[in-house]
Amino acid sequence: LAAPVYPAWLGRLAAGRQRRAPAVRPARPLVLANQVANRRLRLGEATCTTEMSLLMACWKQNEFSDAACAKEIQTFYDCVAKTDVEHKERLKQESLGHMGNLSPKTVNKLLRRFPNITDDF
């Protein structure tokens, strides 16, 4: 589609207040695209860093032997398993849309199923 031609009265819709020079005309047509930009909504932090640092301190003392640091290894694995479960729960909640806004991934999936039909045929 070429640059859209809007009727002249559309620019005068904001009647009632002072008429000023029309704002910049849109270069592309004002049509909704069938996908949203994939920006990271919220930056997460590294998980299990304390357990990891404890494990590494134990390794440094015992020359990287696994038998000596069995307890630290177990705590690290437990922490990783716990955060894994939480992460999966959070992803599931995000996809269902219970936490505020939908994620860009979910929105794109929905838009692919119900797109904005721009053609006449």
Place this chain on the structure above:
Amino acid sequence: MVAPMAGRLVALGRRLAAPARAWLPGLTQVRWSRYGPSYLEPELNKEVYRKPLEELSEEEKTQQELKALQPIKAAASNVTSSVFSDPTISKFTNMMMKGGNKVLARSIVTQTLEAIKRKQIEKYHQASEEERESIECNPYIIFHQALKNCQPIIGLCNIQKGGKTYQVPSPLTDNRKRFLAMKWLITECREHKHHRTFMHEKLSQELLQAFNNEGPVIKRKHDMHKMAEANRAYAHYRWW
């Protein structure tokens, strides 16, 4: 004339395809399952069917009734209900296989287990009475323990930040650990082997060394841990 026709085809394609990218003009789907959604997975464990009716819980009873009515998929050709089948050994055989020659890979693995057993029995007969109890002769136990000793605990992830790629220490999934242990074992045996030594001989040596927490594969695991420990300052670059 041509432009609206092309547009019509694209729109038709868009409306026919349920998932995105499943239909493109000129391409057909090849990887699909011949089973519908109602097909259940087969149960390979014989013990499940040997249980008497009274011992079954309510949900197990409903599951068995369901299985009598719903269709069941055919079992894959690489799984058996035999007592000798081991999923870890199958995975190891598959990783060792080259060019689809499963017969050769399986024979190497069987010969490796036999070699391990022979060496351990020789050690057993040559040892004194007190030491005999501590010698492990079951090759499957030695294989599993050696693999477990070779698995790394922390891995390194490549993360790009500010134009530079950093090696960030991060936890690994169980599948990834198992894969790395098997990969290191096989690579070590393939690369540092005399061309006149048989693969099963070299593999049995490496497995016995790994079982005793020594050898080049364990060293490689320790190198990975040392790298992770050296890069622990970058641990906060992770976001998951």
